[in-house]
Amino acid sequence: xxxxxxxxxxxxxxxxxxxxxxxxxxxxxxxxxxxxxxxxxxxxxxxxxxxxxxxxxxxxxxxxxxxxxxxxxxxxxxxxxxxxxxxxxxxxxxxxxxxxxxxxxxxxxxxxxxxxxxxxxxxxxxxxxxxxxxxxxxxxxxxxxxxxxxxxxxxxxxxxxxxxxxxxxxxxxxxxxxxxxxxxxxxxxxxxxxxxxxxxxxxxxxxxxxxxxxxxxxxxxxxxxxxxxxxxxxxxxxxxxxxxxxxxx
Amino acid sequence: xxxxxxxxxxxxxxxxxxxxxxxxxxxxxxxxxxxxxxxxxxxxxxxxxxxxxxxxxxxxxxxxxxxxxxxxxxxxxxxxxxxxxxxxxxxxxxxxxxxxxxxxxxxxxxxxxxxxxxxxxxxxxxxxxxxxxxxxxxxxxxxxxxxxxxxxxxxxxxxxxxxxxxxxxxxxxxxxxxxxxxxxxxxxxxxxxxxxxxxxxxxxxxxxxxxxxxxxxxxxxxxxxxxxxxxxxxxxxxxxxxxxxxxxx
DNA sequence: AGAATTCGTGCAAATGTAGGCAATTTAATT
DNA sequence: AATTAAATTGCCTACATTTGCACGAATTCT
Numbered sequence: 001x002x003x004x005x006x007x008x009x010x011x012x013x014x015x016x017x018x019x020x021x022x023x024x025x026x027x028x029x030x031x032x033x034x035x036x037x038x039x040x041x042x043x044x045x046x047x048x049x050x051x052x053x054x055x056x057x058x059x060x061x062x063x064x065x066x067x068x069x070x071x072x073x074x075x076x077x078x079x080x081x082x083x084x085x086x087x088x089x090x091x092x093x094x095x096x097x098x099x100x101x102x103x104x105x106x107x108x109x110x111x112x113x114x115x116x117x118x119x120x121x122x123x124x125x126x127x128x129x130x131x132x133x134x135x136x137x138x139x140x141x142x143x144x145x146x147x148x149x150x151x152x153x154x155x156x157x158x159x160x161x162x163x164x165x166x167x168x169x170x171x172x173x174x175x176x177x178x179x180x181x182x183x184x185x186x187x188x189x190x191x192x193x194x195x196x197x198x199x200x201x202x203x204x205x206x207x208x209x210x211x212x213x214x215x216x217x218x219x220x221x222x223x224x225x226x227x228x229x230x231x232x233x234x235x236x237x238x239x240x241x242x243x244x245x246x247x248x249x
Numbered sequence: 250x251x252x253x254x255x256x257x258x259x260x261x262x263x264x265x266x267x268x269x270x271x272x273x274x275x276x277x278x279x280x281x282x283x284x285x286x287x288x289x290x291x292x293x294x295x296x297x298x299x300x301x302x303x304x305x306x307x308x309x310x311x312x313x314x315x316x317x318x319x320x321x322x323x324x325x326x327x328x329x330x331x332x333x334x335x336x337x338x339x340x341x342x343x344x345x346x347x348x349x350x351x352x353x354x355x356x357x358x359x360x361x362x363x364x365x366x367x368x369x370x371x372x373x374x375x376x377x378x379x380x381x382x383x384x385x386x387x388x389x390x391x392x393x394x395x396x397x398x399x400x401x402x403x404x405x406x407x408x409x410x411x412x413x414x415x416x417x418x419x420x421x422x423x424x425x426x427x428x429x430x431x432x433x434x435x436x437x438x439x440x441x442x443x444x445x446x447x448x449x450x451x452x453x454x455x456x457x458x459x460x461x462x463x464x465x466x467x468x469x470x471x472x473x474x475x476x477x478x479x480x481x482x483x484x485x486x487x488x489x490x491x492x493x494x495x496x497x498x
Numbered sequence: 499a500g501a502a503t504t505c506g507t508g509c510a511a512a513t514g515t516a517g518g519c520a521a522t523t524t525a526a527t528t
Numbered sequence: 529a530a531t532t533a534a535a536t537t538g539c540c541t542a543c544a545t546t547t548g549c550a551c552g553a554a555t556t557c558t
Contacts (some may be wrong), residue, residue: 002268002270002301002302002303003301003302003545003546004268004299004301004306004308004311004324005267005268005302005306012321014321015321015322015419016321016455016457016458017422017432017458017461017463018348018395018396018421019395019421019432019433020432021432022504023504024504030545031547031548032548032549033498033504033548034506034547034548034549035546035547035548037505037506038546038547039505053503053504053505053555053556054503054504054505054555054556057395058321070349083494121377121387122371122374122378122387123375125392126372126375126397129371129392129397130392130394132394135391135425136391136392136393136394137389137390137391137403138371138387138389138390138391138392138399139389139403140369140386140388140389140390140399140407141386141387141389142384142386142387143374143377143378143385143386143387145378145385146376148375150387150389154386154389155389156406187312210252223312245419252535252536252537271514272513272514273551280537280538281538281539282538283515283516283537283538283539284536284538285536286514286515286516287537301524301547302513302514302515302544302545303513303514303545303546493541
């Protein structure tokens with residue numbers, strides 16, 4: 001049997017079944033496992049498949065990091081996300097909300113950090129999946145096409161059964177007097193559930209949202225333990241939030 | 250024997266068998282290995298075939314022709330998905346499994362069809378969200394990075410609380426005797442739960458997977474109500490599935 | 499934590515490759 | 529027809545690749 005031929009067979013098997021064992025292939029092709037191992041190593045180097053312990057898996061599954069390119073105020077959001085990273089500790093359990101800022105946080109989480117991440121956001125979950133150290137748990141429920149997050153009674157019920165160390169949430173509007181508010185009632189219900197299932201809640205918000213409000217209220221401002229904006233913590237714009245027992249980063 | 254004639258023979262052998270061994274050809278044509286080697290070298294230079302260590306392979310057979318970003322056997326999968334579309338009725342409630350074939354189904358569902366879709370697959374959910382008529386419900390749970398689907402006890406529990414009209418599932422391996430089998434134990438548990446929560450189960454599988462099996466079993470073959478492959482329903486390859494009360498499309 | 503796989507490296511045997519060389523065949527020219 | 533030049537072929541040798549095995553290290557499973 002020719003080497004090329006063998007590698008082609010291996011590739012087909014991987015594409016067909018998504019995953020293969022070296023032992024199975026060695027058995028099927030009647031060559032030693034070392035040979036298969038070497039083949040898989042080569043194919044991996046050529047980016048034809050992904051080598052894993054004991055076998056190989058198809059690339060088609062693993063490689064998808066989707067991001068819509070023009071995110072509003074991306075630089076500010078990235079700055080916020082970077083500050084939030086400091087709160088992450090190995091072995092921690094966190095919740096990551098939907099929205100572009102939280103997605104940016106998800107993107108910046110180091111791949112090797114050992115962390116358990118809950119989320120109800122499809123894009124965040126997808127992003128987090130590329131990090132090897134993470135355990136990702138999707139909170140299910142009806143998915144809102146607008147926010148791409150699970151909402152509704154089911155999601156809220158699922159949230160009621162967990163308790164995380166930190167939740168990182170975004171908000172539509174934030175005001176030191178009116179607290180966190182939203183345009184959408186369903187979203188508000190979910191935010192409430194998230195906050196309830198968190199020991200500490202971290203708000204990620206660009207400064208542009210400060211001192212704005214809308215019709216439905218997620219929580220009072222002092223339900224927030226830590227607030228992160230792209231601003232310097234001493235910035236005047238944050239003054240009105242200082243006497244609320246909130247840590248400002 | 251003329252050189253031209255010999256090279257022609259080599260070429261047709263390569264086209265016929267996709268590959269040849271230098272030793273075989275030398276033997277068959279009763280010339281020295283060196284001569285064959287030189288011939289193959291020339292043919293390779295003329296791009297008539299690809300020379301490899303120990304022999305030659307047909308150009309159409311080379312791995313470089315299979316780019317990894319297009320899905321394996323996409324055309325066949327699309328054909329399957331199109332057949333599956335006929336089963337969808339307005340107002341129906343369905344479950345869509347993960348995997349490339351089911352993703353293709355998700356992609357082809359008409360945007361205006363009024364349908365409630367459950368899924369435990371992140372890519373499928375994301376795909377379905379773009380259709381306005383659909384209600385999408387994500388089944389939550391720990392997300393497997395390999396399959397990008399929710400698996401584990403939580404997902405299974407969530408599945409236990411629903412009952413859908415049709416579930417469209419894929420499988421790693423299918424055999425008329427051994428039934429549906431998988432590589433991964435966790436996946437099997439989820440498939441079982443999916444089947445249990447469906448009134449009818451539709452299997453989507455490309456014919457290449459027929460008559461293959463692996464170690465863990467999802468279900469007997471007659472747990473499947475409808476089986477869809479890219480083949481014509483009358484195809485001989487499907488014969489072994491006919492006496493199992495399965496509708497074959 | 500202990501057992502069982504799996505991995506990676508080095509090694510040796512077998513097989514395949516490239517290039518030089520001489521013998522033979524083929525083609526062309528005188 | 530004889531001669532010469534070119535091409536082809538087979539063989540030989542030195543070198544490269546491939547493959548299976550052994551063994552300690554690393555990883556995963558229970």
